[in-house]
Amino acid sequence: MEQRGFIHSMMDVKVLILYAMSRVEGTATAQKIYELCFQDDCVSYFDIQEALPQLAASGHLALLGDNTYEITAEGRETGALVEDSLAYPVAQRVEAAVAQYNREQRRQNRIRAEIHARDNGDYTVAMGLHDHMGSLMSLELMAPSEQQARRMADAFRNHAEEIFQQIMAVMLERTEGRRSSKGSAAGNPGENQEV
Numbered sequence: 012m013e014q015r016g017f018i019h020s021m022m023d024v025k026v027l028i029l030y031a032m033s034r035v036e037g038t039a040t041a042q043k044i045y046e047l048c049f050q051d052d053c054v055s056y057f058d059i060q061e062a063l064p065q066l067a068a069s070g071h072l073a074l075l076g077d078n079t080y081e082i083t084a085e086g087r088e089t090g091a092l093v094e095d096s097l098a099y100p101v102a103q104r105v106e107a108a109v110a111q112y113n114r115e116q117r118r119q120n121r122i123r124a125e126i127h128a129r130d131n132g133d134y135t136v137a138m139g140l141h142d143h144m145g146s147l148m149s150l151e152l153m154a155p156s157e158q159q160a161r162r163m164a165d166a167f168r169n170h171a172e173e174i175f176q177q178i179m180a181v182m183l184e185r186t187e188g189r190r191s192s193k194g195s196a197a198g199n200p201g202e203n204q205e206v
Contacts, residue, residue, distance in 0.1 A: 023097075024054065024062045027105065029071060029082065029090030030097055034109040037116060038079035047112060050104035122171045124164035126157070134160035138167045140175050148175050 031047045032039065039047065045059040063080065066072040071086035082090070094102070123139040134154045140147045150167075154160035167174060 021058070021062060021065075024048075024058045025066055025071075026090070026093050026097055027054065027101065028059065028062055028066060029086055030094050030102060031105050031109055032072065032080065032082040033087050033090045033094075034106060034113075035082070036113045038075060038077075038081045039112070040079050043112065044080060047105060047108045050101050050108060119168075122168055124167045126154075126160045126164055128157075129153075136160050136163045136167070138164070138171075140171050148178070 027048050028044060031044065035047070041060065041063055044063065045056050048054055048059055049056075063072065064074075066086070067074045067080070070083055071089055072080045073083050074080055097105075121141050123137070123141070125137045127135045127137065129135055134157055136152050136154055138148075138150045138152070152163060154163055
């Protein structure tokens with residue numbers, strides 16, 4: 012019977028994990044590593060779960076206190092030496108999956124939505140949007156219940172860029188509207204003058 016896929020041994024699985032993790036910006040959970048590596052018919056969840064502790068024990072990955080993994084310098088070096096053994100179609104699919112994950116992580120790192128209980132029983136939702144230069148927007152809203160506060164925080168996490176753009180549009184539209192109405196009320200000194 013013909014074998015499907017390209018990953019057939021535990022060594023193949025380890026090479027696959029090192030290939031993915033060398034491209035991840037930061038850390039990843041075991042579940043996320045599985046999702047990134049599930050780009051071949053022969054890779055199973057149990058293969059990944061078996062390989063991860065072995066890679067951590069050999070010093071190729073580090074298991075952090077928050078149960079995420081990051082690649083070590085030794086892991087990067089070893090991965091670079093063996094990544095050519097990875098089948099090209101699998102490598103391409105892994106790279107695409109990791110690129111998407113990195114984009115999601117960068118976005119999450121730019122968005123802040125925290126819920127704070129107030130003494131009177133209400134909640135404050137503190138939200139922020141940042142880029143590499145600093146804060147773009149900080150916003151605090153009151154919510155009467157924890158459930159509403161969570162809904163507001165989730166909505167901001169999911170739509171932070173849209174909310175920022177809408178606020179900017181409203182602010183600039185009102186500013187521009189005031190300028191144009193002041194200009195028309197005062198009249199343009201250059202208008203209606205005979206030469």
